[in-house]
Amino acid sequence: MDWLERVNRAMDYIEENLVDEIEFKEVARLACCPEYHFPRMFSSMTGMTLSEYIRRRRLSLAAFELQNNSDVRIIDLALKYGYDSPDAFSRAFKSLHGVNPTAARNKGIELKAIPRLSFQISIKGAVEMDYRIEVLDFEIEIVGIKQKVTTKDAFQVIPKLWGEATESGLLHRLIDMSWEHPQCKMEGILGVVGKQAAITDEDFDYLMGCRYTGELPTDMEKIVLPKSTWAVFPNISEAWQRLYTEWLPTSGYELANLPCIENQLAPDRVPSSELWVPVIASK
Known part of the structure; x- marks a missing residue:
């Protein structure tokens, strides 16, 4: 299908x-x-x-x-x-x-008919969509602090969590940790959404962290992601807007059962953020 x-x-x-x-x-x-x-x-x-x-x-x-x-x-x-x-x-x-x-x-009254929606293929492509495929043939260790997020409120709550992380000093701790043991590829400050891309529960754990191989801080948790393939898009907000409507339908890939990751890079980097989407080849 x-x-x-x-x-x-x-x-x-x-x-x-x-x-x-x-x-x-x-x-x-x-x-x-x-x-x-x-x-x-x-x-x-x-x-x-x-x-x-x-x-x-x-x-x-x-x-x-x-x-x-x-x-x-x-x-x-x-x-x-x-x-x-x-x-x-x-x-x-x-x-x-x-x-x-x-x-x-009353007859003769003007009303609005809202037709049911159905989706069809449309021709797009006037604006190219940059991406790259990353095959990581090693496990990824990510360390950070988890927060419980209600699914329906996630897009409002998560930005607030990052604001609180800045005020509390957590963000600076993560930055220092990422510099202490720098990792290749997914090297920024990471937002890990749940346990898998297909979130179906009423709430999920959102981990604010970074890749880190040092001693685990007592107030943090570690998750390990297996070897996997990722579609990586520059600029998180733009990527979310176009991922499902333009890239995924014709890419030959489907979402894998791993979390999507929002990767915030250093302010002087261009782009300053990336969306990492776990994928597998379509059957």
């Missing part, structure tokens, strides 16, 4: 469960994409968050029901589409459609 088919399978699940609870973990599983990364992938492809898309689809269906069934009650629609009260539903409905649900019953 190719990448395009997997993503559309996830969209089918959303469409089939618009009047039920939608599990984001299941959406990510069907797309064969880490739950941590799927919302970023979706936003980069569509220009809206996954939650916003689901909300707009539900309100679009609610408008159809109001137009086609004059007897449907507002409170029933509110509960059907996941709202706690008719007032909350009415506010959301008016925000999208510009009129309240009662007015939407």
Whole structure:
């Protein structure tokens, strides 16, 4: 099953469960994409968050029901589409459609239809995407401090963790350790996400560390990654935006069961950061 088919399978699940609870973990599983990364992938492809898309689809269906069934009650629609009260539903409905649900019953009222999304291959490539494949035929030892992160809040929480690490002095400790025993390749300050690329749990451990082969500090932990192959992209934020939509679908690779690693290099380096993505050849 190719990448395009997997993503559309996830969209089918959303469409089939618009009047039920939608599990984001299941959406990510069907797309064969880490739950941590799927919302970023979706936003980069569509220009809206996954939650916003689901909300707009539900309100679009609610408008159809109001137009086609004059007897449907507002409170029933509110509960059907996941709202706690008719007032909350009415506010959301008016925000999208510009009129309240009662007015939407009238013929001649202009409403917004939000079509379901499906993904197709499009021609891109006007801007090249730099990458390199690194085959590391040795184990990688990474030492650092772990923090528990809730998956759904990860993109807001992790930058704050690094800010706290700067204030507490942890970041400078890691910098000193990386200079004490310098390593080739993945030599920067590292953010290790969970245990594998396919994060499906509600939370995961995020390790802030560096490659280090000296004596393990008493307040730190060590993880060891096996020999592995990595796709390495310059500039972390740009790489995340384009990884799933442009590189992965046509690369001949799939994600491996190792963590993705954000590698922060020295400020005078160009680029100043790299995204290391564990990969295996597609079957």
